[in-house]
Amino acid sequence: MTTTETAPPPDWTGGAGPAISVRGLVKRYGGRAVVDGLDLDVARGECFALLGPNGAGKTTTIEVLEGVRRRDGGDVVVLGEDPASAGRTWRARIGVVSQGEGAAQALTVREALDHFAAHHADPRPTAELLTAVGLEEKGGTRVGRLSGGQRRRLAVALGVQGRPELVFLDEPTTGMDPVARRQFWELVRGLRADGTTVLLTTHYLDEAAELADRVGVISGGVLAEVAPPAELGARLRREATVSWLEGGRRREVRTESPAAVLRDLLAASPREVPGLTVTRPGLEDVYLQLVATTTSEELR
Structure with missing residues (x-):
């Protein structure tokens, strides 16, 4: 399969090289390459979002970059070091918001x-963090009594507490309400x-569109x-769908030249074209x- 890689603009790097550089990363479980x-x-200072279905390899990739999971192949450099051998000083430079439950259940x-x-x-x-994650009114509540969404908020607060250079956010808003x-x-x-670099995984496409400078769609590893x-998907977005009602039935044409289709329809209709719409694929499409x-190519 041929993948498309869009390099980050060079002015983001600050002359210090990328915050994360990965080449040929491989991780296997039971002989299967996840x-x-x-x-x-x-790039340094970039917000990058990883999108993909469950089991696509998002969390495994994040865990390798964090240095909590060993890789089976490839080269990985994060903030100038290999996470597999980096020490305590390197770890102090990163922040992590994982999907796991936090500790300190008995503390407020x-x-x-x-x-x-x-x-x-x-x-x-602490007061700044409580406000930032919407837990001002829960400061005196024991962690073990928080709802799932509130625990996610606390995890985010703890992940950014040390002013890290790089933050890994693995589905950070799962369970959170819209506010x-x-x-x-x-x-x-x-x-x-x-100037913090952010690597984010999410299932929410609006979140990626709102926050990320670039997004990467991961599927099949x-x-x-x-x-x-x-x-994203520039080739797919070029094609529009022209839809209208004809004889009481919905008809549609997918084309890269919707203007030509519209001219023909308008020329053939003495008045308005009933039910006429022109749409292009959005981010979700x-x-x-x-x-x-990607899935269909894997099955061939």
Whole structure:
């Protein structure tokens, strides 16, 4: 399969090289390649979103980059070091928001944040974090009594508490209500404004479109395509669907020249063309087609 890689603009790197550089990453489970020759570059200060169905290799890729899972092949450099052998100083430069449940269940939310603040040289103030993730009213609540969505918010707060250079956010808004998601988006924008690099996995396409400079669609352990959200699937987006009613039945034509189809329809209709619409694929349509194409090629 041929993948499409769009390189990040050079002015993001600051002359220091990419924050993440991956070549030929392979991870196998029971002889099956979950990640199969993946290449990826994420520039410093960029927000990059990984999209893909369950089992596509998103979380495994993130865990390799975090240094918590060993790879079976390929070269990986994160903030100038190999995560597999990087030490404590390197780990202090990254922040992690994973899908797992957090510790400190017996502490209150405020106590948990104050406790882990001691592990950072320059932690963000607890009050600032509580506001940023929408937990101001839960500061005195024990962690074990929080809802699933509230625990996700606390995990995000802990992941960015140490002002990391690079933050890994693995499906961070799962379980959050719409208000909490919007607050999280503002937090990510603030991180970006401070120059923090963000690698995000999500199932929410609107989230990727809202936050990411570039998105990568991963399927079958490889990147099907990488591009800015508005440009993803450029080839697929060129084709529009012209739809109308004729004789009481819906008809449609898919074409790269909708204007010509419209001229013909208008010329043949003495008045208006009933039910006329012209649509182009949105991000969700493109994503589904990219994933479907990758899956079909795997099955051949």
